[in-house]
Amino acid sequence: GEQVEQLPSILRVQEGSSASINCTYENSASNYFPWYKQEPGENPKLIIDIRSNMERKQTQGLIVLLDKKAKRFSLHITDTQPGDSAMYFCAASPITGNTGKLIFGLGTTLQVQP
């Protein structure tokens, strides 16, 4: 299978707190896991990604973790701000190795409340 499950579908947090989004994938040969942020009326934009040779990656308040054994990866946003409010999609690249052939999760609507 090539499904990617993403939870939660809606996440409400207070400004300044952290937010976590979790994804699981089925294909154990998946090797590339990007995260996209989509703001209303705009196109999805890559915010961070991780490859299968890593377990953790951090950039500008974003942390992604990858647990290949559990086939699970997650996005953690520290110190959330209202500008972080958006739809977030996780994705996994299956066995073909083509990072364009991404299998997306259903998305998480993050609402950061002031």
Next chain:
Amino acid sequence: DTTVKQNPRYKLARVGKPVNLICSQTMNHDTMYWYQKKPNQAPKLLLFYYDKILNREADTFEKFQSSRPNNSFCSLYIGSAGLEYSAMYLCASSRGTGTTGQLYFGEGSKLTVL
């Protein structure tokens, strides 16, 4: 310029009529993709071009056609629109295939079939 442009942004079509959506990028990317996004569903890959080679997903093989007259342009063609084609269509491009190509998305073309 890292933008991917899509035209039209909004398209209204009658059942049974053809629909042609256009995508362009000036990043000299050799791979261009079309995804379909319906409400409460994950973006679904329909097809992609690597250079001049078209790859269509098995379950959408007969429903969508595409052409890529040059490196910068890629179209998505629906010969006879049905109600089930109503969706957002996202074009994306990347440099190369394999685990190197970050996807850049366009803003989408919202198709409504009546």
